[in-house]
Amino acid sequence: MTRPDIALLTDHYELTMVSAALRDGTAERQCVFEVFARRLPPGRRYGVVAGTGRLLDLVREFRFTPEEIEFLQRTGVVDEPTATWLADYEFTGEISGYAEGELFFPGSPILTIAGTFAECVVLETLILSVLNHDCAVAVAAARMVTAARGRPIIEMGSRRTHEEAAVAAARAAYLAGFAFTSNLAAGHRYGIPTAGTAAHAFTLLHQDEPAAFAAQVAALGKQTTLLVDTYDISQGIRNAIEVAGPALRAVRIDSGDLSVLAQQSRDLLDSLGATDTKIIVSGDLDEYAIAALAAEPVDIYGAGTAVVVGSGAPTAGLVYKLVEVDGRPVVKRSENKATVGGRKTAVRRHKPTGTATEEIVVSQGTVDPAPHDRPLQRVFVRDGRVVPDVPTLEQSRDHLRQCLISIPWEGLKLSSGDPAIPLTVIPARA
Amino acid sequence: MTRPDIALLTDHYELTMVSAALRDGTAERQCVFEVFARRLPPGRRYGVVAGTGRLLDLVREFRFTPEEIEFLQRTGVVDEPTATWLADYEFTGEISGYAEGELFFPGSPILTIAGTFAECVVLETLILSVLNHDCAVAVAAARMVTAARGRPIIEMGSRRTHEEAAVAAARAAYLAGFAFTSNLAAGHRYGIPTAGTAAHAFTLLHQDEPAAFAAQVAALGKQTTLLVDTYDISQGIRNAIEVAGPALRAVRIDSGDLSVLAQQSRDLLDSLGATDTKIIVSGDLDEYAIAALAAEPVDIYGAGTAVVVGSGAPTAGLVYKLVEVDGRPVVKRSENKATVGGRKTAVRRHKPTGTATEEIVVSQGTVDPAPHDRPLQRVFVRDGRVVPDVPTLEQSRDHLRQCLISIPWEGLKLSSGDPAIPLTVIPARA
Numbered sequence: 021m022t023r024p025d026i027a028l029l030t031d032h033y034e035l036t037m038v039s040a041a042l043r044d045g046t047a048e049r050q051c052v053f054e055v056f057a058r059r060l061p062p063g064r065r066y067g068v069v070a071g072t073g074r075l076l077d078l079v080r081e082f083r084f085t086p087e088e089i090e091f092l093q094r095t096g097v098v099d100e101p102t103a104t105w106l107a108d109y110e111f112t113g114e115i116s117g118y119a120e121g122e123l124f125f126p127g128s129p130i131l132t133i134a135g136t137f138a139e140c141v142v143l144e145t146l147i148l149s150v151l152n153h154d155c156a157v158a159v160a161a162a163r164m165v166t167a168a169r170g171r172p173i174i175e176m177g178s179r180r181t182h183e184e185a186a187v188a189a190a191r192a193a194y195l196a197g198f199a200f201t202s203n204l205a206a207g208h209r210y211g212i213p214t215a216g217t218a219a220h221a222f223t224l225l226h227q228d229e230p231a232a233f234a235a236q237v238a239a240l241g242k243q244t245t246l247l248v249d250t251y252d253i254s255q256g257i258r259n260a261i262e263v264a265g266p267a268l269r270a271v272r273i274d275s276g277d278l279s280v281l282a283q284q285s286r287d288l289l290d291s292l293g294a295t296d297t298k299i300i301v302s303g304d305l306d307e308y309a310i311a312a313l314a315a316e317p318v319d320i321y322g323a324g325t326a327v328v329v330g331s332g333a334p335t336a337g338l339v340y341k342l343v344e345v346d347g348r349p350v351v352k353r354s355e356n357k358a359t360v361g362g363r364k365t366a367v368r369r370h371k372p373t374g375t376a377t378e379e380i381v382v383s384q385g386t387v388d389p390a391p392h393d394r395p396l397q398r399v400f401v402r403d404g405r406v407v408p409d410v411p412t413l414e415q416s417r418d419h420l421r422q423c424l425i426s427i428p429w430e431g432l433k434l435s436s437g438d439p440a441i442p443l444t445v446i447p448a449r450a
Numbered sequence: 451m452t453r454p455d456i457a458l459l460t461d462h463y464e465l466t467m468v469s470a471a472l473r474d475g476t477a478e479r480q481c482v483f484e485v486f487a488r489r490l491p492p493g494r495r496y497g498v499v500a501g502t503g504r505l506l507d508l509v510r511e512f513r514f515t516p517e518e519i520e521f522l523q524r525t526g527v528v529d530e531p532t533a534t535w536l537a538d539y540e541f542t543g544e545i546s547g548y549a550e551g552e553l554f555f556p557g558s559p560i561l562t563i564a565g566t567f568a569e570c571v572v573l574e575t576l577i578l579s580v581l582n583h584d585c586a587v588a589v590a591a592a593r594m595v596t597a598a599r600g601r602p603i604i605e606m607g608s609r610r611t612h613e614e615a616a617v618a619a620a621r622a623a624y625l626a627g628f629a630f631t632s633n634l635a636a637g638h639r640y641g642i643p644t645a646g647t648a649a650h651a652f653t654l655l656h657q658d659e660p661a662a663f664a665a666q667v668a669a670l671g672k673q674t675t676l677l678v679d680t681y682d683i684s685q686g687i688r689n690a691i692e693v694a695g696p697a698l699r700a701v702r703i704d705s706g707d708l709s710v711l712a713q714q715s716r717d718l719l720d721s722l723g724a725t726d727t728k729i730i731v732s733g734d735l736d737e738y739a740i741a742a743l744a745a746e747p748v749d750i751y752g753a754g755t756a757v758v759v760g761s762g763a764p765t766a767g768l769v770y771k772l773v774e775v776d777g778r779p780v781v782k783r784s785e786n787k788a789t790v791g792g793r794k795t796a797v798r799r800h801k802p803t804g805t806a807t808e809e810i811v812v813s814q815g816t817v818d819p820a821p822h823d824r825p826l827q828r829v830f831v832r833d834g835r836v837v838p839d840v841p842t843l844e845q846s847r848d849h850l851r852q853c854l855i856s857i858p859w860e861g862l863k864l865s866s867g868d869p870a871i872p873l874t875v876i877p878a879r880a
Contacts, residue, residue, distance in 0.1 A: 204458040
């Protein structure tokens with residue numbers, strides 16, 4: 021699938037830095053950049069790596085076309101030597117990092133990019149855009165999945181976010197354990213199961229609610245979901261069972277006090293003999309609203325706005341920092357942003373029971389091994405080529421499920437608190 | 451510029467509704483849908499219409515390819531008759547609404563889509579995605595522009611949001627009065643001026659800060675911006691002027707207490723004779739932080755995260771509602787969501803001085819005219835064709851500037867409060 025001007029999804033300054041570095045010869049210095057979060061957004065106890073698979077597809081196609089280079093020259097962004105360099109641009113270095121679905125914490129080196137300064141720096145903006153967005157959605161979605169306690173969730177937030185962000189959000193939510201998405205492009209591109217039946221407009225289109233329900237059942241069968249809250253919910257449920265019979269698959273309620281309505285609707289459905297008809301609730305659900313419905317007879321949740329906008333934290337706070345130049349650790353020394361230079365190696369330490377206890381990050385060295393350590397980094401791109409065994413979306417989804425089982429149970433609480441496990445950074449030995 | 455699977459940027463249920471409506475003959479009923487916000491996000495006193503131009507480009511290309519239709523059939527989303535209908539799909543109706551750059555309030559009918567039920571309903575998701583995103587960014591950006599009191603702002607948030615949302619955000623911010631964007635694709639696609647020079651990585655790449663500054667000045671000249679906070683800001687400024695001389699265009703500070711640092715930096719620059727060297731500040735600036743810097747000697751602001759994520763309100767809360775079927779007003783009757791059915795006409799009422807006083811919205815009729823009324827709707831698509839005189843981005847930018855001048859000054863306050871002007875809805879005469 022070819023997308024337009026991928027290589028221009030880039031900040032102007034990446035190319036002016038390339039210009040200046042080509043001119044003084046520093047462009048060819050071997051560099052290591054790392055992607056990490058200095059802190060987690062308020063209320064988060066872990067991060068979820070998401071977007072890597074999507075990113076690798078984009079890196080594979082990241083080239084500057086002649087027309088794009090002409091634009092960059094005409095607008096004075098780059099000079100002639102840089103234009104020549106861009107025309108041949110192809111990433112030839114190495115990208116490694118945490119697998120999709122892995123958890124991360126402040127300081128986790130979730131992606132490492134190694135190559136010449138110039139070839140690495142031009143990827144900065146795109147890498148951060150993809151990861152900051154997808155990780156923000158994935159962790160919000162993971163918290164909702166935890167709150168739903170095994171009940172399926174349908175992602176239906178496409179209309180609340182940018183049309184392409186919607187597709188990426190559907191992917192991140194599925195990775196995090198959502199069961200379905202409403203977004204057809206997410207089904208098309210990533211094979212994610214899609215779901216959906218009807219909106220209030222379909223009921224309004226008809227003479228009355230029974231007519232609308234009859235039309236829907238005629239077209240989609242009884243294994244469909246009837247939206248019962250266009251007028252009066254109790255009457256809507258009666259109409260639904262009248263039209264479809266007690267074998268109706270589900271009713272959906274999209275407004276009102278969902279805890280009260282869920283119980284009333286269950287009682288009414290049962291009294292009509294529709295004991296197997298499921299109840300789907302939607303309408304501004306976030307992880308807290310989902311948790312609050314745990315005791316109610318809800319079968320399936322629909323989550324929209326909150327998941328696609330990261331439920332209060334729409335960006336993951338990931339940064340892309342130069343940590344090594346020609347083998348020498350480098351670090352910016354501004355106040356409050358002290359970080360450790362040098363290329364990092366990361367492992368997660370576990371109890372014999374499998375419970376994670378700590379993440380250990382070593383700069384320019386290897387971690388002294390302990391039993392039950394799990395290395396967190398793998399190679400995604402070697403010599404500029406994406407390796408063949410990048411995990412699939414389904415594998416990443418399974419991986420996250422395992423990771424969430426492995427952290428101490430306090431780490432899954434929705435309330436604010438410390439990161440689920442501590443992270444220790446061991447600086448390079450001098 | 452061709453984009454992949456535009457017509458699949460659509461919720462599953464839009465197509466199941468088409469299926470059911472084709473089957474019972476209601477698909478051909480003449481319908482009117484309207485896009486409006488039930489309320490403004492917390493703290494907002496007005497909304498800004500943005501994204502319409504981008505949307506019209508997408509609607510123009512909205513077609514289902516054979517491969518996409520095959521996908522929809524294979525996955526059971528649509529049946530054979532619907533597949534046939536999709537293959538011929540092309541919007542043939544009318545789209546009208548508020549111009550880009552126009553203000554809106556709760557209940558303003560910012561977009562009206564008229565045509566058959568089926569042809570209108572399939573556009574719902576895409577229309578809402580584009581407008582909810584772009585309007586959310588535009589209003590956040592407009593509030594920052596007001597707070598900046600004439601000082602230019604550079605949009606530099608691409609890395610904090612989805613890579614395609616970044617381009618749309620740059621466009622919305624420019625519409626709202628930002629002077630530049632860092633996003634090259636926004637320059638390429640929309641002709642928005644781009645800006646950027648160097649990141650901390652460029653300084654770290656070099657042996658020391660003077661070497662980095664010398665390299666940058668050699669490549670980009672003295673009309674560049676040197677980033678002075680990699681190590682020590684005062685020494686950074688001394689190094690900058692040492693290398694570039696007092697004709698240096700600007701220094702940038704990206705961390706620390708910006709109000710203190712701006713004044714210290716101004717004093718230091720002046721003492722070094724660099725009285726014309728400008729000061730650019732950046733680093734987690736939102737409208738409140740910008741307002742707090744009003745008294746400091748800042749020349750240019752760089753805004754990133756806050757603008758692209760809508761500064762606390764990442765989605766505009768716009769909905770797409772069926773309001774008329776075959777000339778008959780329709781309305782959903784669920785509690786707390788009472789809205790008025792029927793196609794609306796909207797005007798903004800003004801004092802003779804030009805100050806806006808009220809927005810009047812009439813259902814199924816025309817507004818009784820008053821002097822200084824301004825009609826708010828125009829036709830964008832007639833008989834399925836985009837009209838030739840859609841305002842340009844520059845015209846929309848000017849229009850917003852005029853609109854913001856026209857509202858009472860209280861409406862521009864950053865604090866929470868009522869909408870800048872009241873909106874009155876006059877229901878259809880029975």
